[in-house]
Amino acid sequence: MVVFLRIRGLLSGTHRGKGKLALRRMARNICTLSSREPLRMFTRRRLLAALAIPATLPLGGCWEALGLMNPCANPGDPGHRIDPALAARVWTGLDPRQVLDLHVHIAGEGTGPGDPWVNPAMRSLAHPFSYAHFKLMANAACLGDDPANWSRRYVSRLAVLADEFPAGARFLLLALDGYHGEDGRLDRSRTIFLVPDDYAAGIARNSGGRFLWAASVHPYREDALERLRAAAANGASAVKWIPYFMGIDPASPRCRPFYREIAKLGLPLISHGGWQHELVDGGVQDYGNPLRLRPALEEGATVIVSHCGMQGDFPDLDVALGRKVVPSFSLFARLMDEPAWRGKLYGDLSAVVLGGRQPGALARLISNYDWHPRLLNGSDYPGPGIVAVMGLKGLVEEGVLAAKDAERIWHIQKHNPLLFDFYLKRCLAWKGERWPASVFETRRVLRNAGAD
């Protein structure tokens, strides 16, 4: 869910101050550009601000003309043939049976108690920013315009995308618990998405081993430990948190019994690290500070910091007085370099290719041999399908992607964002160095990740 970070701050400052009129004008200007004049007038930041204004809808046709909407093509469509030499290079040295994408979001809506749920604000024009987020996600997941039954379409599209991987490759579907108050009770008004454990488990169960699932349990719940045990008994492979979305302070002493339980059950905790888009009323950004996860490590839990904490800045909690605000990635790096957590602390590579990352951080992730055994690939699907915020140009400019490779892989995003993210990560290089197979063969880290 870090995929929207590139839109961050767009409605702050001048944009918010000047209101809808200026943004409407900006969007109109964008639509009158010819598609051969690709947005030279606008910085990406300003363009995205316009995209985030549903008051200017319907813009769908305009976005498409500018190549900013996912066209939701299918494998084999004209222009979507994958270069066999590239495919051979990408899969050389990998055992597909060990390959696992450990960061795949699912979402949906239903009427039953076990169904997933989306806050109505995400679907309402009265909340333009939330609405724009939802629209971009829906387009990335190719849900189409029909609001009915989109849960089913979400899963069937995902299955088609997964089937383009070699047999044996697996994907970890993430449940997501809701926002809970200090009293340990669910607060739907502050919950953005809710994906119950049983919903994720059910999809995994019917997938023939393609999909695994991660439970999501809020640690302040009265029945938190019971739920963890039930999830483990039901075959969960990990536990997922997004502390900002869920209202969890990972450093709170009340989380310690939870950490001890997941350590006992062998369930790794995949916790969002870094800044998160501000969708929660009164949400606390600092809950994404990687240093807040130390108590989990102290209790012996395995911790996977999502996105390697790549986005945003946080106070340095290790300094008692006069705390400086430092890049989140530096705090993640500090934890990674603490010898005590070797073999326990990992970083996931989902969304590390997005703009807004700390300069040089991606090159460091690629070239730091010492970290390689502790880096795990994930896509943050449907994130890589958000065409408007995911470009390759910045990666080429940074020197981590060869222009020739960018040319060969860009079209994959339009028919299979999951595969696109994988190819992209396999192509990244810094001064000739690449991520080794172990970064992609991540099954070893999860609990109950299938036989063989």
Ligand SMILES: [Zn+2]
């Ligand atoms: Zn995510």
